[in-house]
Amino acid sequence: MPTRREPRSLSSESDAMLEALFTSPSVGLALLDADLRFVRVNALVAALDGAPIEAHVGRTVEDVMPSLAPVLVPLLKGVLERGEPRLDVALPTERAQVLASFFPMRLRDGSRGVTVVCVDRSGSGDASLLGRLRFDDLVARLSAELAEVSPERLDRTLEQSLEAVATTFDADRALVMLLDAQSATIRRTHEWHRADLEALPGLEVPMPVAAFPWASEKLFAGQPVLSSNFEGLPEHAEAERLLLHLDGPGSTAIEPLRVGPRTLGIVVFSWRERARDWTPLLRARLRTVAELIATALDRRELERTAHDRLRFEQLLSRISTSLIEASAARLDDAIGSALRMLAQAMEVDRAYVYEIDEETATARSVYQHAEPGVPEIKTRVWSFAKDAAWGLAELRAGRALVVPRVEELPERAAAERDVLLAGGVRSLLIAPMRVGDRLIGIVGTDTRREIAWSDVVVSRAQLVGEIFASAVDRRRLERLAAERQRIDALLATISTALIDAPAERIDEELGGALARICVELGLVRALVMRFDRAASTFRVTHHAGAPAAFDVGVDQPRSELEGALAPTLSRGVHLVRTAALPPGRLRETWERQGIVGAAAAALRRHDDVVGALVFLSREERAFEGTFRARILLMEDVVAHALARRDAELARRAAFDELERMKAQLERERDYLREEIRGEHDVHAIVAQSAAQQRVMTSVEAVASTSASVLVRGETGVGKELIARAIHARSPRAERPLVKVDCASIPHELFEREFFGQVRGAIAGALEDRVGRFELADRGTLFLDEVGEIPLEMQSKLLRVLQDGALERIGDPRTRRVDVRVIAATNRDLEADVAAGRFRRDLYYRLGVFPLEVPPLRERAEDVLPLARYYLRRSVKALGRGPLELTRVHERLLIDHDWPGNVRELANVIERAVILSSGSELRLDLAMPKRARTTPVATPPAVVPSAARDEPEKPAPAPIRTESELRELERANLLAALERAGGRIAGRGGAAEVLGVRPSTLRDRMRAFGIEARHYRRS
Incomplete structure (x- = not known):
């Protein structure tokens, strides 16, 4: 059995070589693990079965290449088992001659794997059969994907398609730039580039097509622009040369994206630092890719247009239904809701309705909707004669104002352009509101960004104007009918409230009444001004609405307000127009705030003018009809209410002063009574x-x-x-x-x-x-x-x-x-x-x-007079019979050593009166006993019965030195502290025992060096 070889591990050199092979268009390369799953694969190997590269990774050979699996699986397993390579094995493909070699190796995690290297022997380069197969498969796949993708996902799919095509063409960059027909600009919308490159700068900003005349002419004629190292560009194509130079020298192919006669944009492929041979095959393939992309973009535009048309028709149907079905009370809310729906559907910042007065050529804001974060239009009244002459002419002709870019308005619309730009508006669409042949207003939308208004919106703008015109005109007629009834009801309610209000609430009720008049009738301000005839001044006492001239709470000379208020000193309602005021601060203030005039009537008490009722408005018509006729009724009610309030407040002020004086007198009386009781x-x-x-x-x-x-x-x-x-x-x-x-x-x-x-x-x-x-x-x-x-x-x-x-x-x-x-x-x-x-x-x-x-010890001559005084007072207070001081009593009082406290003498006399049961004063029983420092035990004396009936004669008082007296006082203090347990103040305290103030006791204790804490009970 042959010895199994250990596969090689990847080194840094191997990594570099593999990366080069993976990016080669002529060599196929794949890595598989021990389970025969693809770890990595390049485009040429992926083209063998037609599946994209990402469909291979993580899947087995049987899953991805079922037709080649019977040949590949045994080869791969043999290489893994023996650890030896297999070279130049012909793969059984139908459309190409492919030789494959298999090499055992170790993957990065140390596991075994196989590297597969494929070479196409059927031809060379793009013209090879394998290359044609790859491109045909790519076109088929892209056609299917772009045909099936939804409009919302087309952008992502298009970017993936650019990557696939660029990889197939071995291009470094691919991008799509779309044309805006209305603005005649082109800008980049999609781009793919190699990982080591960056997106080309500046192409995301719209560029005017006219800046590239030579290329534009060729592309709009359906011809491509092909350049290798800037060859093929005429000398006058400087702008094109600069644009192509953004990616450096190399080759660039620009194909127009066309559907029929329409040019949608361009698709661009570039090869940096490489020259391409623009063969017929390559040009045909570029054209095929451009057609695929153009078809997909056109389909999306058609689908979006159809969707937008349907959505806008549904929107108009909802708006029309809501306005028709809205009651008179809810019509304003319905118009406001319709504007909100219109603004959100059109994706604009603001939507508004202005009513137009043809006689004065002015437009007044009546409804407005602004998206969150967007400020409302501050200008409520526009003068078309001055600010928008061109716009008024277009609207009178029944044409909508469609402005994708405000900066491009014609010179005859310079006034409108300046006003719009100053307000931050960049795009604008205004539809006329007409009733018959009469222009009654406009419904408009604007944005702070440039927007290309779609054909669907522009074509339906007139219908939008007609829908809102019907609703606004209906509202105007219903308001005219309800205005008189509303004003009468308002004034009746105010009159009842002022007549029934108690005096203390008249100011509050009057302020509320003025505020209601301002709100209900759209007035700028309502004022009650009191007139001081002696000083010839006016003062604002009640007001409501926005601040507008007339200082509140400040006396203003009649001369400063002569033009505005002088007529009110006579009877009737007087209209004062701003233009008729004499030059001065008042006129300047009214003109600055847009106030056209005022209606004023005198407030009278009997035949005397006591003030004026004034209403300010930015519209002269506010004082016409019913309201002007009712101002006199209002003046009468206000004058009577103020007169009643003034009289009641004066009465209450007098009453309060009497009450204050009474309370003061009562306090003084109570205090005096307390003193008398003392x-x-x-x-x-x-x-x-x-x-x-x-x-x-x-x-x-x-x-x-x-x-x-x-x-x-x-x-x-x-x-x-x-x-x-x-x-x-x-x-x-x-x-x-x-x-x-x-x-x-x-x-x-x-x-x-x-x-x-x-x-x-x-x-x-x-x-x-x-x-x-x-x-x-x-x-x-x-x-x-x-x-x-x-x-x-x-x-x-x-x-x-x-x-x-x-x-x-x-x-x-x-x-x-x-x-x-x-x-x-x-x-x-x-x-x-x-x-x-x-x-x-x-x-x-x-x-x-x-x-x-x-002290009493220095007033010996005063002892007896004081004793007689205290005796009379005690006898009277205790309800006793007459008692007198005898000579014996006087001797006792004179001989006694009084320390200085007169209160002690008074207490002795009071005790004597209390102890006296008959007509004899028992002073002997009441006189204080001076305690000795050392008590002497004395046996009780036997008193004869006869002697018991006689008054006891007091023993002569002992005479003591100053030191003895101080020692006696110290002993007395110690005894009191001992009895009170060391407490000085409060019930049962030593001060109460001694009959002195706590502060006096503390002073004496400090003098003797006595501390209370030594006598406190634990």
């Missing part, structure tokens, strides 16, 4: 002591001024009473004194309490709140415990004190107040200023006139 009797100030008399002298001196007063003193010495005494003796005594307890206000609420807030300014602000400064306007503001004001609030307070200006929270409006400020404090403000806790400038602003109120 029982501050400024006339009961006791001043028998020299210290207190000095204070009252100062009070009398400062009361009549507006100076700020800073009242200082210990807690409970009567600082508020002094402040009220100053207010009561001042010129502001008839206005309220508003007290602010600065120690009781949370830090975050200071600004609201001082300056107020508007509704919604902060969360929970459900209504407006008046601040204390506003309440104290033209009165006095008493700032108790002023040292407790936060540092960040002090700057805002300073601004009010300096400027008398404030803003409520949430309200940018500045309010002015006139307030006198009296401040009080028990703190050392100088120390706070030095420590940075109080602003120095605010301290000086508040302390213009400082007043020091002495």
Whole structure:
């Protein structure tokens, strides 16, 4: 058994050689794998069975070549098994002598395979029998494919056909260029080129045929243009020479694509850097290919024309049916929908209908459709006499305007050309709308790209115009009939709305009425202008429509509007034409905006002119007929509505002012009642002591001024009473004194309490709140415990004190107040200023006139008068019988060491009244007991029964030193903190236990160095 040889593997040199063989037109080459499936095949091998190259790859020999399989399969298997080549085997073909050689080899993936090399021995080159067979098979295949392909797939099939033909002819490039008969241009539509080449530049742009006169003459005569190395071109064919030079030196064949006498375009084949011998056989084959392509293109054009005609006829049928069946109410929508269908079917950017006025030679836009992204035509009125004289002449003659390229309009249409180009229009088709012999308008379409209008569209343009003319004329007649009824109904509705509207809605109703009139009647603007006879000015108070002259809300002198509104001062409706206005801003504005005139009527109250009702329009006919006659009715309704509104608003304004004043008085009343309930009797100030008399002298001196007063003193010495005494003796005594307890206000609420807030300014602000400064306007503001004001609030307070200006929270409006400020404090403000806790400038602003109120311990002469005053007040408040101070009582009060708080004396007297059951005041039971630092245990004494009925004589009060008093006060504070568990403020806190303010308690704790945290319960 022979030894099996290993097949050769492909090397880089083998790859290069195979590529050369695969592209050779005279050698057939195929690669097959171990399953006898084709891996790759070239054109000559594919021609053995007539199937295209792509039909071989991946299929077996039995599938693709059933007639040759009985010979090929044993040969291929033998080569694979033995690993040895078989050379020069004659294949049994009927039309050619083909020798085949078979070589074992390894494919790229390492598997075994076979290479088949075929040589045609029946002839040489294109004239060989195999070459003829290949071309005949190609023609047959192309004929079948191009005949069966749909118009939509023809472009792709044509490109594949160019590749097949170019490969058969061994050409480097093949392309088809089609002729546009209307524009007399030619451009490339299909191209194939070798993979290592690029598409020829510039041929995708339409080129005028006239630029190539020599070639055009030959091609339109049905003759080809054949050139090898530019031979065969006459000297005057310079343009043709430049065109052929795009692909370099070589050979080029150009065949005309003709169907009968019509030339559709050309097919071009080129061989770069190779000269071809233009044999009769090659020229015949080129002609055959050109005929195949021309036939396919002509068939597509015929099918498209038939399809377009059918589609356009169906479109016109749908449009006509929709317009005929549309009701009067839906006719406008139906015409708009018809324009949209027309634009989409014709693949244009815009479609529109203009009505033509023959008398003025103007066209007015009535319907318009623009595709998405395309702007509508802004010019609503065209003057044909000025802008489109040529177009009007064509339309009057009943001819459609067909413009594939706007740039090529004749010179006599220069005006139309400039207008269209300025609007971006490149192609245009306009059909006349005629009723009998009368031109009533146009229906037009345009695009921003050049388009060759098809014969189908051009031939049906007149029919399109007739369909739309019928619908537009019908709409005009129906509108004329409905216009009077609509205007009457509109004005009746407006009149009813204004008559029935409450005063607060008259402005809204009037604005809506003017807007409805503008919309319904197509007016530019409607205005109500009020006239001020004293100032001789007009002011626009109500308006609707597009802005057009007349400044809104601005007083305009009558002299500036003399031409437009002067006639309205007399009775009747006056038409004011723009052309009749005197030169000036008003006329220039109206002319610029296309306003032709206005209709105006005077608004009268009794016999006085109070304003004018004005309507502006771009059409004079807008004021003709029914509407002009109804303007006087409208004027009467508007005048009465405005008069009723003015009277009602004036009444409400007066009522609101009364309510405001009432509310202010009620606030002041409530505040005064609160003060009365506080029982501050400024006339009961006791001043028998020299210290207190000095204070009252100062009070009398400062009361009549507006100076700020800073009242200082210990807690409970009567600082508020002094402040009220100053207010009561001042010129502001008839206005309220508003007290602010600065120690009781949370830090975050200071600004609201001082300056107020508007509704919604902060969360929970459900209504407006008046601040204390506003309440104290033209009165006095008493700032108790002023040292407790936060540092960040002090700057805002300073601004009010300096400027008398404030803003409520949430309200940018500045309010002015006139307030006198009296401040009080028990703190050392100088120390706070030095420590940075109080602003120095605010301290000086508040302390213009400082007043020091002495403590009770420095007012010994005032103890008994004060006690008698508090006794009278307590007796009255508690409803007790008359009680008097005895000498014993007076001795007790004088001998007691009062620390300085007047409130303690008042509390002692009130307790004594409460403990008194008869006519004797039990002051002995109410006097405070001074606690000792070390308690002494004393056995109970035996009191005789007789002595129990006698009043107990008070023991003489012990005299204590200053240090003992401070130690006693410290012990008292510690006891209160212990009882309250370390809490200072709130219910049950140490401050409540001691009967002092939390801030006062904190000051005392700081003085003694006491910290509350040491006494808090865990």
